[in-house]
Amino acid sequence: MALSDADVQKQIHHMMAFIEQEANEKAEEIDARAEEEFTIEKGRLVQQNRLKIIEYYERKEKQVELQKKIGASNLLNKSRLEVLKAQESHIKNVLYEAQHKLNPISQDHAAYSKLLEDLLCQGLCQVRVSTHILISNTLEARLEMLSEQMLPEIRAMLFGANPNRKFDN
């Protein structure tokens, strides 16, 4: 027996309801997934970039620190150089003044001739060793020759003993 019109309508309505229900379920599923992915994606992006920013600024702060240290070290070196230069200048002055004090010695004939005797004697002693020795023993030359040897003593007398020095040969 064929279905009545009413039955057909009922079937159709059932089918329509089914279609609607399926669509609603599907839509709900999509909405739920959307929420999930929203949370995950937002969290991921924030975390990733926070880390980058933290690293970036940490590096920048280290650079600032380093620059400061380098700057201070440079200034200290400059300062040390200044002090050393001042010392050098004092020593030059002292030797210069000593040179100039040598002139009057030649005025004192007695002492000067004794000096020359001794110089000649020393010169001769050195000649025995080799005939090629150039005797350049004027007082000024002596001063120059001795100035390097005398440096440690001069420094100690001028500036006081160096507390940092370990070797005293």
Place this chain on the structure above:
Amino acid sequence: MASQSQGVQQLLAAEKKAAERVAEARKRKARRLKQAKDEAQAEIEKFRQERDRQFKEYETKHLGSQDDIALKIKKDTVEKITAMNKQVAANKDKVIVRIMQLVKEIKPELHINAKKEM
């Protein structure tokens, strides 16, 4: 029969509506994901600005102390040199006397090799 095509039409309409509903849900999802990016961006930017502000504070503080260090080193250097000048002024004459002494002190000695020959 007329009722047949009517039924089919009803079903087709229901399908169409269903498809629209699902399509809307998909559109909503897409918008929600874009929102995630936008909100994340805003949070990140806020964080960055705060961190940057902290950094600038840090920088200012350190640059300030750098100037202090420079001043201190300069002051130390001047003190050292002043003290040195005083010391030299006090000891100079003594030193010159000693230098003259060494220059005038000539000990004629035979060279060590010469001694051996004799």
